[in-house]
Amino acid sequence: MKVLKLIFKNSLRHKLRTALTILGIAIAVLAFGILRTVVTSWDEAVKASSPNRLITRQSVSFIFPLPYAYKDKIANVEGVKSVTFAAWFQGVYKDKNQFFARMAVDHETFMETYDEMIVPKIQIEAFKRERSACIIGNELAKMYGLKLGDVMTLEGDIYPGRWDFVIRGIYTSKFKYFDPTQMFFRWDYIDERLKEETPERAGWVGWYIIRINDPDKTAVVSYNIDILFKNSPAETKTESERAFTENFMVSIKALFTAMNFMSFAIVGIIMLVLGNTMIMSARERTREYAVFKTLGFSTFHMVGLIMGESLLISILGGGVGLAITFPMIAGFEQVIPKNYFPSFELQSITVMLSIIAALLVGIVSAVFPIQRVIGTKIVEGFRFVG
């Protein structure tokens, strides 16, 4: 008879209670794993922003446009390697509930600036040749069964009217966190039509994307760009792409912060659940622990028995939870639209945190029962009536 066998037999004394506790821990670890994956996937997407790209936008708000004429002025700022621009088009493709990014871009420079996109040279040349051309992500093509030469018709809202684009390029992402569901078309195609239909709206872009030579000079270059347009009707705010992405998603960030908090709150809750189970077990076995002490079992043995049982339950729960988490996350990745989470993977840090959380739950939950058992004198233990 080994002590481990005793721990095992003790934990199976109330099979239903133990099973429910293990299930509770498993579900908590699963929830923890999913929430952490959401948070880490978002973090990774933000971190994937290039360190040598800056974004210049209207200082009041991202939704206000900037004059096209700023392009050359920005290009002349010291430290700037190249400048491109984009404008948010929005519009509706087939179903207004289906969201993916649709942007009008500078066809001459945009693809070179975003080298995360892998597009065959021949397709880029085709995009540059044809005004109504567009380039789409491979996942978007897969979603709608699109191929080169197909026409995508958008119903404009910010830019009213019917807009037809011919697919001349399909990009794949060099990095897993780059959104593979975007659609890019030529800004000059849009601007020309605006000149005809609503001339006062022509000549404006959404934001500028600037490549810099040295990422360490982000602050200086940003300052020098913004100072150029100080006191103009369209003052600018320049920041790193990462800061821009974070600010752009500020409302979502609050949600992710809440998720982050929730993931750890779940660990706290399950700690209380297992703690309660262990306290109940220790209380029920008060006389038995008195017997163990009487027979000569030391404090160390008592700690081992209680901690062992608590850890056994938490490790089983954690193991079951992790075993469910892997296929669940894999399933989610298939279902979640790629434009929300280009990559939704269970990261090793999340697995590590789940294991640590399960162990921590086991250890902390045993503290109060251990304290109670150690603090109870043998004679008090024998007098105890549960």
Add this chain to the structure above:
Amino acid sequence: MAAIIQVRNLFKSYWRNSLEIPVLQNISIDVEEGEFMALMGPSGSGKTTLLNLIAGIDRPSKGEIVVAGTDIGKLGESALAKWRSSNVGFVFQFYNLIPVLTAFENVELPLLLTKLSKKERRKHVETALGIVGLGDRMTHSPKQLSGGQEQRVAIARAIVTDPAILVADEPTGDLDKNSAEEILTLMDRLNKEFKKTILMVTHDPNAAEKARVIRHLEKGDLV
């Protein structure tokens, strides 16, 4: 014969809130090696408390307890636990077996604290269960045993480490007449055949008759 248990000027009080409740007052008693002593007295007379103090599972308020040459009042908690495991065997009124363990495993428990090999432990356990007549019940769990059998397993657990002293607190208190008689016969055998010093608390005169010495306690005093 030499006294294996020497109790001198022993006092024991319990505290309830700020109220001191004296239980034992200036007790001095010697128990000779190989003796079978019964401690009798009405409820609340302090007999179980005296037994607990001699067995080292409670601490005196004042006084000296020397058992098998060791002043147990001077031992720290872990040393006292170690001392108990090798010097004293315990038999309780309600058997106090561990319900999830078999008879064999219950008897083996005290041996887990020794350096004996698995094979040696098995030999010891089989011997102890054989002495109490339960060699054929080794794989039974406590709930598969009668009260008398449970108490015999408890006695096997008490003697498996071959301690010099056995302490028994109302060992027949929860048993029917026949089972009680079996237990008392067994204890008598342990005393006579195996030379165990036995200190038994009981309020049953029939049980006390088995002992060679009977001492009475009343309101914390030996009379």
